[in-house]
Amino acid sequence: MSKLIRGGRVLDPASGLDDLHDVFIEGDKISGVGPPGSLQATSDASVEVIEAAGLWVVPGFIDLHTHLREPGEEYKETILTGSQAAAAGGFTAICCMPNTKPVNDNSAVTDFILRRAAEADLVRVFPVGAISKGQQGEVLAEYGELKEAGVVAVSDDGQAVTNSQLMRRALEYAQVFDLPVISHAEDRTLAGDGVMNEGVVSTRLGLREIPSVAEDIMVFRDCSLATLTGGRLHIAHLSSAGAVELVRQFKARGVQVTAEATPHHFTLTDEALENFDTNLKVNPPIRSPVDLAAIQQGLADGTIDAIATDHAPHSTIEKDVEFDYAAFGMIGLETALPLTLRLIDQGILGPLEAIGKLTSNPARIIGVDLGRLAPGCPADVTLIDPKRTFTVDVNRFRSKSRNSPFHGWDLKGKAVIVLRDGKVIFSDENESA
């Protein structure tokens, strides 16, 4: 079966293409990208035409940072519901963090995740293995076994690696298997039992504080260890101005460090917490206007390579409580695209740059041949209606959880058709309005 995506604005950050083009798909691969009308199938009868006039045609998005909660907390999210949420958000691949129950620190858990993902048969699921056994920060996990089972990176995300010697060994050991080490950069002793960013707003609200230096110190440590070891370091959810500047400096020295920022960190400031919405309780915390500007600048100048959701589902049991007791995290797969498109409207990113941070850049960081539209590539393609406006309604999310602070926001830009391996995994036409 062939598909012709006709007359859309094709944006392919890897090649720099931004033009009205057709995209031809044969089987599970892209077979051609060319000017309108230039691609003809041998027999018209077998070609399904997807009209894309007025739409953007882009590589399927790749999320470097998703929490799927299965195994262990299926009441929050499953691999199936997380995959459905991802597809509805325009993603065709997601990297799932290892802080499940049990932790993904061995091939049995990785195998389980991949089996469940294959059953769902929606987005590609790339498991991330743990840095340390049980994410206890004491003994390294078996990276060879994990890599062979299919992990694309290692991380103790959710937990900081407090032991610097262990982090050094992780960066050395992961190199043997060509795996990036993803750092959740947080000095636990400084973060303490804080629940929000330290600043004027926390003083006014009387909530316990997490200083931005808790992040800066660990970013400095991990970049220094990457310098020493030559390992590949990726900093998760960059949120502070100081951390952005550190990554910028280490990159300028040629150190192998990459970084991601979340839509909530480039959209919100801690002033939003005035309403005590526990959906705004995230780790790292939403920070000051100065930090927000630094994140946006870091995205603009390339210091921050990727946009990642840190999709962290929690049920009302964890969130419908006092701020101090609420769990950290918000969901993000179904709002990442329109929040990213706001950066274009704000003049911070051009369209190709914005799409690149969701596609070709994350693909490069985890070393997979995805995130581009070229003949021979897997046909992972997302069609976006950039003008579609909608009001965020968490009750219509595919995710099993509802913990989004963007409920009620009017946003613009939506994935309308999503293909993985040439197969439609999401279509807005199937929506019951």
Ligand SMILES: [Zn+2]
């Ligand atoms: Zn984290």
